[in-house]
Amino acid sequence: xxxxxxxxxxxxxxxxxxxxxxxxxxxxxxxxxxxxxxxxxxxxxxxxxxxxxxxxxxxxxxxxxxxxxxxxxxxxxxxxxxxxxxxxxxxxxxxxxxxxxxxxxxxxxxxxxxxxxxxxxxxxxxxxxxxxxxxxxxxxxxxxxxxxxxxxxxxxxxxxxxxxxxxxxxxxxxxxxxxxxxxxxxxxxxxxxxxxxxxxxxxxxxxxxxxx
Amino acid sequence: xxxxxxxxxxxxxxxxxxxxxxxxxxxxxxxxxxxxxxxxxxxxxxxxxxxxxxxxxxxxxxxxxxxxxxxxxxxxxxxxxxxxxxxxxxxxxxxxxxxxxxxxxxxxxxxxxxxxxxxxxxxxxxxxxxxxxxxxxxxxxxxxxxxxxxxxxxxxxxxxxxxxxxxxxxxxxxxxxxxxxxxxxxxxxxxxxxxxxxxxxxxxxxxxxxxx
Numbered sequence: 001x002x003x004x005x006x007x008x009x010x011x012x013x014x015x016x017x018x019x020x021x022x023x024x025x026x027x028x029x030x031x032x033x034x035x036x037x038x039x040x041x042x043x044x045x046x047x048x049x050x051x052x053x054x055x056x057x058x059x060x061x062x063x064x065x066x067x068x069x070x071x072x073x074x075x076x077x078x079x080x081x082x083x084x085x086x087x088x089x090x091x092x093x094x095x096x097x098x099x100x101x102x103x104x105x106x107x108x109x110x111x112x113x114x115x116x117x118x119x120x121x122x123x124x125x126x127x128x129x130x131x132x133x134x135x136x137x138x139x140x141x142x143x144x145x146x147x148x149x150x151x152x153x154x155x156x157x158x159x160x161x162x163x164x165x166x167x168x169x170x171x172x173x174x175x176x177x178x179x180x181x182x183x184x185x186x187x188x189x190x191x192x193x194x195x196x197x198x199x200x201x202x203x204x205x206x207x208x209x210x211x212x
Numbered sequence: 213x214x215x216x217x218x219x220x221x222x223x224x225x226x227x228x229x230x231x232x233x234x235x236x237x238x239x240x241x242x243x244x245x246x247x248x249x250x251x252x253x254x255x256x257x258x259x260x261x262x263x264x265x266x267x268x269x270x271x272x273x274x275x276x277x278x279x280x281x282x283x284x285x286x287x288x289x290x291x292x293x294x295x296x297x298x299x300x301x302x303x304x305x306x307x308x309x310x311x312x313x314x315x316x317x318x319x320x321x322x323x324x325x326x327x328x329x330x331x332x333x334x335x336x337x338x339x340x341x342x343x344x345x346x347x348x349x350x351x352x353x354x355x356x357x358x359x360x361x362x363x364x365x366x367x368x369x370x371x372x373x374x375x376x377x378x379x380x381x382x383x384x385x386x387x388x389x390x391x392x393x394x395x396x397x398x399x400x401x402x403x404x405x406x407x408x409x410x411x412x413x414x415x416x417x418x419x420x421x422x423x424x
Contacts, residue, residue, distance in 0.1 A: 167385040176372045
């Protein structure tokens with residue numbers, strides 16, 4: 001579904017070059033200037049249709065958000081939400097997460113949000129998981145020493161893998177919930193998937209991990 | 213139930229002083245001599261009626277096991293199982309875990325098993341949890357640098373707490389399972405509680421944690 005082409009999406013996106021940044025390499029080390037303030041910058045990898053990051057941007061006006069999503073056909077929906085809401089503390093990158101370190105320099109990103117990331121169930125694909133060491137190493141190169149990864153999923157195997165991987169790679173685990181929606185948490189901003197899955201009675205798991 | 217007195221239990225236990233060790237302080241640093249070999253020594257805290265540790269001792273004849281259980285009325289059942297099986301690689305301590313460091317010296321215990329430990333749900337009692345920093349600090353004083361804690365429970369809050377506590381206290385998390393009995397694990401030795409709970413459809417969670 002995600003891959004279905006949406007005619008005209010690219011043209012529409014190009015109308016908002018300050019909202020969907022075409023050349024993030026050019027802003028490496030300069031994101032504070034781009035946002036025109038010194039507020040912290042948090043990113044979400046795999047933003048999808050943007051319910052989470054747009055909700056977060058509304059809830060936290062003193063934080064800047066960058067949503068990264070490789071599929072044009074869904075990021076356009078996220079973009080339209082921001083235009084409708086008139087938010088100024090959020091931008092998007094229509095890019096793959098592989099090149100994060102070309103877009104951000106050390107200390108530039110305070111927090112990485114990962115929500116319902118692809119579980120890549122086959123062992124030979126585990127290295128593509130966004131909580132695999134390969135990606136954690138990239139996050140370390142753009143975060144400060146106490147940077148954080150916040151992660152939600154409904155996939156048990158991916159959650160187990162992520163706990164281990166983060167623990168092995170020098171993150172301290174915090175605020176773990178194995179059943180988020182029954183944990184009494186406040187201000188949980190839901191993703192599109194989260195709403196769908198939890199309505200089906202699926203348990204949502206969440207963790208925060210802080211670099212040592 | 214656990215606290216119910218069992219008439220004659222203490223007298224029966226006293227008949228087997230080499231199986232239920234009365235003065236473990238006297239063996240501190242001397243456990244290899246006591247077992248008369250150089251095999252690794254693993255302990256279980258809260259041995260109950262001993263299904264787990266007796267099963268482990270049968271399965272791993274080249275490992276020595278020490279079951280620690282404060283309640284005389286249940287440890288006697290564990291003792292009887294060992295007598296019946298004729299095992300020589302297992303002993304018990306009818307003691308509280310508080311004084312572990314008086315019984316064992318650094319490097320003497322390779323692995324600490326915790327199974328279905330008391331969840332102590334109230335916040336003010338969390339310090340009594342066997343995965344609380346207070347206890348982890350004791351385990352560190354009797355384990356080698358790569359010592360391990362292996363933990364099973366059906367209690368979600370205790371499991372969440374334990375993941376965080378172990379991660380904060382410098383353990384690396386490994387082999388995490390949020391649904392042990394559906395994880396394809398082999399050679400899982402069940403405790404009395406585990407059998408009962410899992411028959412009711414309760415999910416069993418498990419983790420291994422290794423000191424860095």
